[in-house]
Amino acid sequence: MYNPKSRKAEEFICHEEVLASLDFAQKNKNNPVIIGQILEKARSGKGLSHREAAVLLDCEIEEKNSEILALAQKIKQDYYGNRIVLFAPLYLSNYCVNGCVYCPYHAKNKHIPRRKLTQEEIRNEAAALQEMGHKRLAIEAGEDPVNNPIEYILESIKTIYGVKHKHGSIRRVNVNIAATTVENYKKLNEAGIGTYILFQETYHKKSYEQLHPTGPKHDYDYHTEAMDRAMEAGIDDVSIGVLFGLESYRYEFSALLMHAEHLEAAFGVGPHAISVPRIKKADDIDPDEFDNGIDDETFAKITACIRIAVPYAGMIISTRESEECRKHLLNLGVSQISGGSKTSIGGYFNPMPEDENSAQFDVSDRRPLDEVIRWLMQNGYLPSFCTSCYRQGRTGDRFMEICKSRQIKNFCQPNAVMTLKEYLEDYASAQTRLAGEELINKELELINDRKMRKTVEDCLAGITAGERDFQF
Ligand code: SF4
Ligand code: SF4
Numbered sequence: 001m002y003n004p005k006s007r008k009a010e011e012f013i014c015h016e017e018v019l020a021s022l023d024f025a026q027k028n029k030n031n032p033v034i035i036g037q038i039l040e041k042a043r044s045g046k047g048l049s050h051r052e053a054a055v056l057l058d059c060e061i062e063e064k065n066s067e068i069l070a071l072a073q074k075i076k077q078d079y080y081g082n083r084i085v086l087f088a089p090l091y092l093s094n095y096c097v098n099g100c101v102y103c104p105y106h107a108k109n110k111h112i113p114r115r116k117l118t119q120e121e122i123r124n125e126a127a128a129l130q131e132m133g134h135k136r137l138a139i140e141a142g143e144d145p146v147n148n149p150i151e152y153i154l155e156s157i158k159t160i161y162g163v164k165h166k167h168g169s170i171r172r173v174n175v176n177i178a179a180t181t182v183e184n185y186k187k188l189n190e191a192g193i194g195t196y197i198l199f200q201e202t203y204h205k206k207s208y209e210q211l212h213p214t215g216p217k218h219d220y221d222y223h224t225e226a227m228d229r230a231m232e233a234g235i236d237d238v239s240i241g242v243l244f245g246l247e248s249y250r251y252e253f254s255a256l257l258m259h260a261e262h263l264e265a266a267f268g269v270g271p272h273a274i275s276v277p278r279i280k281k282a283d284d285i286d287p288d289e290f291d292n293g294i295d296d297e298t299f300a301k302i303t304a305c306i307r308i309a310v311p312y313a314g315m316i317i318s319t320r321e322s323e324e325c326r327k328h329l330l331n332l333g334v335s336q337i338s339g340g341s342k343t344s345i346g347g348y349f350n351p352m353p354e355d356e357n358s359a360q361f362d363v364s365d366r367r368p369l370d371e372v373i374r375w376l377m378q379n380g381y382l383p384s385f386c387t388s389c390y391r392q393g394r395t396g397d398r399f400m401e402i403c404k405s406r407q408i409k410n411f412c413q414p415n416a417v418m419t420l421k422e423y424l425e426d427y428a429s430a431q432t433r434l435a436g437e438e439l440i441n442k443e444l445e446l447i448n449d450r451k452m453r454k455t456v457e458d459c460l461a462g463i464t465a466g467e468r469d470f471q472f
């Protein structure tokens with residue numbers, strides 16, 4: 001029944017195989033020999049199967065757990081270096097016909113103000129985001145064929161790419177909208193999106209159907225097979241994730257890795273990125289109603305084990321999590337974070353009072369972007385606004401090849417240095433600018449190839465003189 005190459009949800013996320021993995025993990029979780037062998041394989045940086053990773057997740061041997069956490073950090077460093085890519089979500093519309101019981105935008109919630117941005121408002125949002133320094137967005141919209149049809153999404157993408165404000169523009173628009181048809185994915189691909197993002201929420205079919213009682217999202221198979229349709233339509237960078245807290249985290253973890261294995265087996269391209277959101281408080285939503293919540297320690301272990309199992313994937317953590325939690329997870333393999341986020345409709349241009357808020361969830365890390373950038377640097381990271389891969393045609397199997405051979409950091413590092421320089425010139429506070437210039441000097445010294453270093457130095461001089469958008 002289990003077949004990672006199959007295009008049928010029930011075969012590539014085979015329930016029996018998930019249960020067998022959990023059983024295998026329970027039997028081996030404290031077997032030092034098996035765990036040692038799995039860790040040995042993990043050290044090669046080539047990833048792990050879902051069964052192997054499930055054993056690490058369940059492992060209770062303290063010393064081995066310390067090894068797992070340290071290995072996750074090392075693997076992220078080996079693949080991506082110390083750069084952390086920044087992005088911001090942009091909520092276009094909270095009209096939604098679905099009944100997801102964990103989301104305040106569910107159709108039956110009558111006390112949340114419903115809003116949909118006009119193109120003029122989208123221009124204002126894009127300009128406000130550019131004023132903060134952002135270059136990479138993830139647009140989000142509820143599912144509503146009347147209010148948010150694909151034409152609205154396409155027009156919004158065009159509007160965002162068209163805003164040239166002061167020093168720059170949004171260079172990459174990732175899209176998080178409901179599962180749709182191959183035809184619509186083709187349209188998104190033609191619109192020049194970066195990554196298509198769709199979270200599974202839960203891979204457990206029975207729970208999925210209960211948590212999505214009404215609306216088109218109720219169809220588990222259609223939702224689970226969405227990435228296959230996106231790939232078929234030519235979108236070869238896709239981003240997956242589950243909403244931890246809805247179902248048993250062990251089940252979700254194994255199934256999430258099976259999804260990644262499926263994309264590799266069926267299309268030769270695994271997920272470009274994996275997100276690890278946890279359920280949060282919001283209007284009409286109390287996370288305590290869900291009894292699968294996970295504590296910070298378990299969350300950290302999940303993050304580390306995903307990093308080890310799928311070393312090539314970007315790993316994303318949003319402002320749902322607190323500063324403290326994000327700091328910890330950055331040490332365990334996270335490679336992308338959002339900063340200065342607003343999760344309400346129109347919240348960047350026109351921040352709303354709390355009680356009129358239309359936010360999808362409570363933001364825990366409310367620091368402005370400039371503070372986040374400085375904090376990253378203080379903690380030894382290189383903040384990056386790079387968007388170059390998809391603009392240079394490094395997507396899908398091309399990206400995977402470069403990434404898996406651990407060459408991508410040779411692109412990430414100079415691109416991070418140059419985009420950080422742009423940020424410092426155009427948007428940073430004096431304090432951040434000082435710290436950033438120091439960091440850039442240190443990073444330049446790390447470029448061993450003299451020709452490359454000279455090229456980067458020339459680009460930095462160009463940026464100081466007012467030129468923008470250099471990229472490798
Ligand atoms: Fe709608 Fe998405 Fe919220 Fe579900 S999770 S109610 S589909 S916006
Ligand atoms: Fe991301 Fe590619 Fe830029 Fe690296 S070079 S930060 S992988 S877009």
